[in-house]
Amino acid sequence: MDDRTLVQRVKAGDPAAERALYDAHVDRVYGLAYRMTGDETLARDLTQDAFVRAFDRIDGYRGDAALSTWLHTVTTSVVLNGLRKVRRIREREADLDDARGAAETKPMSEPDLKDRLHVAIAGLPDGYRKVFVMHDVEGYTHQEIARALGVAEGTSKAQLSRARAKLRVELADYAEEWVA
Amino acid sequence: MTDERDGTQEEPEVEEAFVRALGDAARRLWNAPPETPREEMWDEIRAARAGDVAESESSARRFPRPKPWWLGIAAALVIGVALGRVSDGPIDPAASGTPAVADAGPAVSPTPDAGVQTGSESGPETPSDAELLPYRFATTELLNRSETFLTMVRAGGAAEESADEVREWARPLLTRTRLLLGSPAATDPELRSLLDDLEIVLVQIAQLPEDDSEERGWIDEGMDESRLLFRLRAASAAGAGTVRM
Numbered sequence A: 001m002d003d004r005t006l007v008q009r010v011k012a013g014d015p016a017a018e019r020a021l022y023d024a025h026v027d028r029v030y031g032l033a034y035r036m037t038g039d040e041t042l043a044r045d046l047t048q049d050a051f052v053r054a055f056d057r058i059d060g061y062r063g064d065a066a067l068s069t070w071l072h073t074v075t076t077s078v079v080l081n082g083l084r085k086v087r088r089i090r091e092r093e094a095d096l097d098d099a100r101g102a103a104e105t106k107p108m109s110e111p112d113l114k115d116r117l118h119v120a121i122a123g124l125p126d127g128y129r130k131v132f133v134m135h136d137v138e139g140y141t142h143q144e145i146a147r148a149l150g151v152a153e154g155t156s157k158a159q160l161s162r163a164r165a166k167l168r169v170e171l172a173d174y175a176e177e178w179v180a
Numbered sequence B: 001m002t003d004e005r006d007g008t009q010e011e012p013e014v015e016e017a018f019v020r021a022l023g024d025a026a027r028r029l030w031n032a033p034p035e036t037p038r039e040e041m042w043d044e045i046r047a048a049r050a051g052d053v054a055e056s057e058s059s060a061r062r063f064p065r066p067k068p069w070w071l072g073i074a075a076a077l078v079i080g081v082a083l084g085r086v087s088d089g090p091i092d093p094a095a096s097g098t099p100a101v102a103d104a105g106p107a108v109s110p111t112p113d114a115g116v117q118t119g120s121e122s123g124p125e126t127p128s129d130a131e132l133l134p135y136r137f138a139t140t141e142l143l144n145r146s147e148t149f150l151t152m153v154r155a156g157g158a159a160e161e162s163a164d165e166v167r168e169w170a171r172p173l174l175t176r177t178r179l180l181l182g183s184p185a186a187t188d189p190e191l192r193s194l195l196d197d198l199e200i201v202l203v204q205i206a207q208l209p210e211d212d213s214e215e216r217g218w219i220d221e222g223m224d225e226s227r228l229l230f231r232l233r234a235a236s237a238a239g240a241g242t243v244r245m
Helices: A001-013 A016-037 A039-054 A067-083 A087-105 A110-122 A126-137 A142-149 A153-171 A170-179 B011-027 B038-050 B054-062 B070-079 B080-086 B129-155 B165-180 B189-206 B213-226 B230-236
Strands: none
Touching: A001 A016, A001 A067, A001 B011, A016 A039, A016 A067, A016 A126, A016 B038, A039 A067, A039 B038, A067 A142, A067 B213, A110 A153, A110 B011, A126 A142, A126 A153, A126 B011, A142 A153, A153 A170, A153 B011, A170 B011, B011 B213, B129 B165, B129 B189, B129 B213, B129 B230, B165 B189, B189 B230, B213 B230
């Protein structure tokens, strides 16, 4: 089913079409929500809100962009917007900050890398973290990120570059091993 | 890597190896998502949409919509005035300097429909023109104010104001929007849709963070997608007498 037909059927309230649209994109939306929250319940809530919003706004889709682009713009906006209101994220980051010292003193191993990654990524400025996670972890393009965040593509690229530079410093010992 | 860099420049292949390894490690070790609970989420989505409360639910968790109980009380307080005016004859909005007010509840349902003089009884499910008159005034005023406010926000005119001030401006509009959503005015599907979209945007503005540049981009996008400003302008231009109820 092509995008146009799918949208027409969704607009007409066809449940099968809605489900098809959902099935095609839910993994990516949920994946981003989970990556950004680290919380299953929160990721579910955000994903559900995102799709509810997308279905409610489908009448506003005019076909200027690919349906997948439009859908991901709407859903990632909802997910990322929702994150702002979640105090639990901050609490979680605070816990990770507390764990920073212990992580730094252990010898290098996979579990340590996990801790160090958590600390390093959580320590990124909010804008850097979003772009890094969306691009390098979840595979979004700069165009998709720019649309979802409402910024220029150049801004997305610059923030990614700065995020990587910062992570390189934070993970310097691993970085040497990785590029050896 | 072709991305612009900040900091020391490495050989491209070295940098590429680092970026690839970093991404791989992050995908494996940083908040790796479990299997998507697609059926459970789908059930929730269907339930939310079936309940016709989808958009308001997502925001209502943070801003519960106030029950319009005080609207009923306010209406009850002025019912006597409304009854007197209605019983004297048809209400002519053009000749009235102040909005006439009528009860939204069943207490005045036996009152003849003053606007059209049909003598039919009005009830809470089919409010008469006379009963809807105050809501028309309130709706038109809200739409006018919202249009002005959102135009200013959209044009960046509010950018110089602190997020606190912008939030303060949005909140009373949000409250009034929600009250109208709980009033007979919202029985009209077109108006309800407009008020629903307006509510979502006002919620976003009422929750603007201090660093709000990204948020404002999303708000603009939301307004574009729902053609909110265009619809507000059209409804405002239509005026109190022709705003459909």
